Amino acid sequence: MTPVPPQPWVALIGPEIEENLALRSLAACLTRAGYGTAIVPFANGSQLGPALAAVLDAPSPPLLVAVSLAFQWRALDCLAWIMALRKRGFAGHITAGGHFGSFAHAELLRDFIELDSLCCHEAEETLVALADALRDKRPLDAIAGLATRDQDGRIRLEAPRPIHDLAQLPWVDRRGEPASCLGHRVATLVGSRGCYHHCSFCCIAAWHALGGGKKLRLRPVDDLAAEMAVLHHEQGIDIFVFHDDTFFLGSERASRERIEALGAALAARGVRRFGTVVKARPNDVTPALFAAMRERCGLLRLFLGIESDATQGLATLARGVSSPQNHAAMEVLDRLGIYVCSNILLFDPDTSLESLEANLVFMERYGETPMNFGRVELYAGTPLLGRLKSEGRAVGSYLGHDYSMAEHQVQRVYELAKSCFHERNFADTALANRLMGTRFDVEVCRHFHPERFDPAWLAEAKALSLALARDSAAGLRAIIAQAQSPAPQGLLDEFAAELSMRLRTTETQLRRRAQALEEMVQAAVGQRCHHVRPLLDSRPVWTTIALDQPA
Template sequence: MKVALIGAELEENLGLRYMVSALEQAGHRARIFPFNDETELATVVRQIAAFAPHIAGLSMVFTGRAREFCRLARSLRESGFAGHLTAGGHFAALNCRQLMQDFPEFDSIALGEGEKLICELAANLSNLSDVPGFCYRDRDRTIRVNPSAGNPEELDLLPFPRRDTFHEYYGKPIASILSSRGCWRSCAFCSIDAWYRSGGGSKFRIRSVPNIVAEMSELYHGNGVRIFNFQDDNFFLPDRAKALARFTELRDSLWREGVKDIAIAVKARPDSINREAMSVLDDLGVFRVFLGVENASERELENLNRKCSRDAIENALHILNDVDVHVAYNLLMFEPDTTLEDILINLRFMERHMDNPFNFCRAEAYAATGLEKKLRRDGILVGDYFGFDYRIKDPHVEAFHKIANYAFFDRNFNDFGLHYFNMEVDFSFQLLRRFHPDLLSQELRSEVRSFIKETNIDTYRCLSRIWDMVQAIDPADQETLRNAMGGVRLRVDDGGIALRARGERILERLRRAWVEQRPERADTTPVNREISLLGGGYPYFGRESLANAGADPVGPGFFGGGTPIPYAEFRRRLAEQK
C-alpha cells in the first residue's frame, strides 16, 4: 500500500520519518511531502496526484497552521483524490470531533503517536471499528471515537527514523534525534502535555542508552553526522542522580564506539540544571541549551503550574553561562491574571540577564490544556478551536500587551525577526567554537557578546517605554492606545535596522573565518533559521490594520494568519496615512 505523509519540513520532521520507517518495515511504500507554508499548496496537490497514494496523512501539529492543512485537505479532494485522508498531531487529535464534523474531507483522525496507528490504518482501511486510537466515520457516516490503547511503552522497539538527506552547518551534517518522549511535568499552557495525557499510557518514556548510541553511531559513521539536535521536551530526567548516571553512560558508550568531537543541542527545565550533569554534557559536546524559563514572577510560575522557582531559574542561568554554551529562553510574560507588578518583575529579570538571547509572548490557550479549561471556567474564553483568545483581566496589563504585541510582532514572531536572529548569531558562534576554537579571536567573541546584549537592551528599553506609557493612559481610550502602538512599533523597527545589519556582518565574519580554513567549501554558507511556533498577535497588514489595532481583536480574521509586511512598506504606508 502507498502512503503519503504531508507536513512541515523546515527541519527534520521526526514524527513523519519514524512513520515512514514503520510503514516500510510493515511492507508498505511511504513518502514524505513537505508542506511548509500555504504557497506550496498547489505543488503538494500535484505531487500527491502523481504519487497516487491509497492513504494521505496530514501532520496537523500546530494551531497556527491548522486552517492551511484544512484547505489542503479540501484541495486534495477537489483535485480528485479518492483515497483515505487522515490527520494526526496535537491539534488534530485534541480537536478530532470538531474537525471531522466541520471538514467532511477527512476520513479519520489519529489520536496518538503515529508509528503503530498508521500501520494499523493501512491494515484495516476498510473497517476501523475495532482499531483503537482513531476518530472516524462509520459506514453510516456517524462520527465515532475509539479510545487510544496508549502510546508505545518500549521506544527501543521502534525502527530508527528514515533519513535521506542532511542539513549542514559549517560543513558538519546535523540530525535531529529523540532520547525520550513526553514530559514529566504538567504546565498549564502546554499542548504537548495535553496530547500525551489524551493518548493514554505513560506520559513520559525513555529510550535505553544502548539504543540511543546505536542510532547516533550509525549516523556518525554512516552519514558523517557531527551535530545532534535532541528534540526531547526535556532532555533531563526528574531524578538528578539517574540523569547524571544516564548522561555518564551515554558519554562513555559513545566514546567506546568512536563517536567523538560532536556537538549536541538540548532543551531543559531550569530545575534540571546542575553542575555535575553539565560537566558530563560538556564532555559530550553540548553547545546549546534552550531553557524553559517562561516567567520570573513566583506568582506567575504558580499560575502556569511550572513547579519551578525563580531561584532555580537564576541558578540554571548562572551554571549554563559558566559552562559557556549558547543559552536561549522564552518568557511567557502575559497570562489571564498577570499584574503590572508581574511585568515589572520580568523587566527586572531582563535587566539582570542581558547576556542570553530571549523572546517573549503571551501564554496561549490550546485545546485541553489547563489554561484553556481555566479560561472556560472563568467565562473569558472566546474564539474557536482554530484559535482561542482571551483578554487579560487587568485593563492596564491588557493595554501593555496590546502595545507590546503589535510593536514587537516582527521582532518576536517573524521567521526572520531580530530576536531569533539574535539567537542565530550566538548559535553560530558557539557551534564554530565547538569545532574550530582556533578560528575565533577574543575580539570576535566580544562582537558576538556585545551584539546579544545590545539587542536585549534595545528590547528592554522599548518595553520600559511601554511600562511608562501604560501608567499614564486610560486603557479604554482607543485612539491613545492606537497611537502608542504605532509609535512604539516605529521605535522598535528603527532600532532593529542597525542591529540586524550589525549581526549580518558578524555572521559574515564567522563564515569567512571558516571558509579561509576550508576554501574548498567557499560556496557553502551556514544558515540557522529558528522558526517561531508561537501563536497570537497583531500582524500588520497595512494602514487599515493600524487604524483598527485598538479595536476588539475578537472576530473574523484575527487568527487568520499572514506574514507581516516588510519594514520599508510599513513606513511608506504610515507616511501616506500621515
C-alpha cells in the same frame, strides 16, 4: 525525472521546517511494513499548490493521504488543503493526526466531512494498521488509536495502544540532505517521549495521558547511541539537536547516570567529536550535571525553560520552579560558560504590571543570553485552556481560542507590544531569533575549531543580545507608561508608530553587526551555514526503497 513511488504508497503531508520527526517516524514504519511513502512539505501558504500537485499529479494515486494536524495554529491551512484536495477530485482515504488533531478528533470528524478518520496519539502502529486495512479492503473499526464515523455518522475512537518500548520503533527516515552549520551536519532526534512535569500551558502531560501510557518514556541508551553513531559515521552528522521536551529527568542522579552512559556508549562506537543541543528545566541545572553534560555529551547549546521569573507567572503557568531556582540555574550555566537561550512568556491571563516589571528586570539582568518573549497561547489539551473555559474567558472555537488579560491595563500593554514587537520577535526575519543563530555560529566555531576561534566574537555576540534586550525592555517600559495614561486612540496609534520606527532603527543597526559577525566566523572556518532543509523547496521526496527490500 520524478521517481515513481513504490506501490501502494502513502502521502505524508506536513511542515518540514526542520526534519519533521513525526512524519519521518511514520515513514520509517510504513517502509518497514512494505509501503512506499512521500513526505510532502506543507509549512506555509506558498507550498499549498505544490503539495496538492504532489498528490494529484502522482503517476498513481496514493492508498492513503495523512495530514499533520500537530500544530493548532496551522489547522485551518491544513483543513483548507484537505478540502481543496477533495474538490480537485481525490477520492481516496484521508486521515490526519498529531497533537491538535488528536485532542479535537470528535469535533473535526463532525465538521469536516472531507476527513475519513483521525489517528489519535502516537500513530506509528495506527497508520500502518490503517494502510493494511485499506489495502486489504477490511473494516476500519477495530484499529487501536483510530477515530472514525460509524454507519450512522456517530464518531467512535478505538482506544490508543501505548508504545511501551521506544526501541521497537525503526529509526526515523533521513531522506534529503541534512542542514549544516559551518560545514557541520545537523540531525534532529528524540531520546525520550513525554515530560516528568505538567505545566498548565503545555499539552504534553495531557497528550501522554490520552495515549494511556507513562508520562515519560526513555529510549534505551544503546538504541540512541547506535542511531547517533550511524548518523555520524554514515552521514557525517556531528551536531545532534534533541527535541525531547526535557533532556533531564528531574533527579540529578538519574540524569547523570543517563548522560554518563550515553557518553560512554558514543565513545565506544567511535563518536568523539560531536555537539548536542538540548532543553532543560531550571530545577535540573546543577554544576556537576552540566559540567558532565558538556564534557561527556558535547553540550553546545541549552534551551532553558525559564518562561517567567514573576511569582504570579510561575504560579499561573504551574512551572513548579521558583524565581531563585531560575537565577541559580542562569548563574551555574554562566560560570560554566554554557551557551543558553530562553523564552519569556511575558503575557498570560493573570499578568499584572508588577509581574511585567519582574520579567523585564530578568531580561535585562541576563541580557547577554539570547531571549525572545511573547504571550501564552491556549492550545487544545492544556489545563490553562480548561481553566479559562471554566471561567468563561476563552473566546473562539476548538479551532483556536483567544483571551483577554484580567487587568485591563495589561491587555493594553499587550496590544501595543504585539503591534510594535511583531517584527522583532515573530516575523520570518525576527532579530530575536536571528541572534540565537548568530551566537550558535560562534559557539559551533568555538566548539569544533578552537584554533580559529577569536574570543572577541563571543563578546560581540553577547553584546548584540544585550543591546537588543535593553532596547526591548526600554520599549516595553515606554509602552507600560503609555498604557497607564488615558490617551485617546489617535494618540496611542501615533505612539505605536513612533516606537515601532525606533525599534526598527535599532534592529537595522544590530542586524548589520550580526551579519558582519556571521561573515567573520564563516570566513575563518571557510564554510557557510545552511539552516534550510532542502525539503522546504516543496518538492516531495519519494522513498526509493523497493517493496521487498528490508528497511
